[in-house]
Amino acid sequence: MPFGEGPRICIGMRFAKMQMTAGLITLLKKYRLELAEGMETEVALQPTSITTQPIGGIYLKLIQRDGWEQRILQAST
């Protein structure tokens, strides 16, 4: 878990999850994501990191979705 466990678990976890959800929705309204060329489908994690971190990062392609203008306009009216 990236937020820790037990009595010292992150007190900002719910807030952080809410922000991440809002951010993901905003992103996914306009783009679909694919792994960039050459990316492995198996992820190796950094064992010395406090939070979950893939070694070498994860590179993605953001591909514009059809009709995203309508989805943005619908949300703001």
Ligand code: HEM
């Ligand atoms: C993606 C965002 C975040 C991640 C990944 C994260 C991760 C963590 C981790 C790993 C810990 C240590 C837990 C442990 O010792 O077991 C922690 C503690 C803490 N986090 Fe976060 N955190 C995030 C966002 C936030 C936010 C937004 C706030 C405040 C608004 C916050 C406030 C705190 C506090 C006060 C502690 C100390 C809790 C304690 O020691 O009792 N964090 N966080």
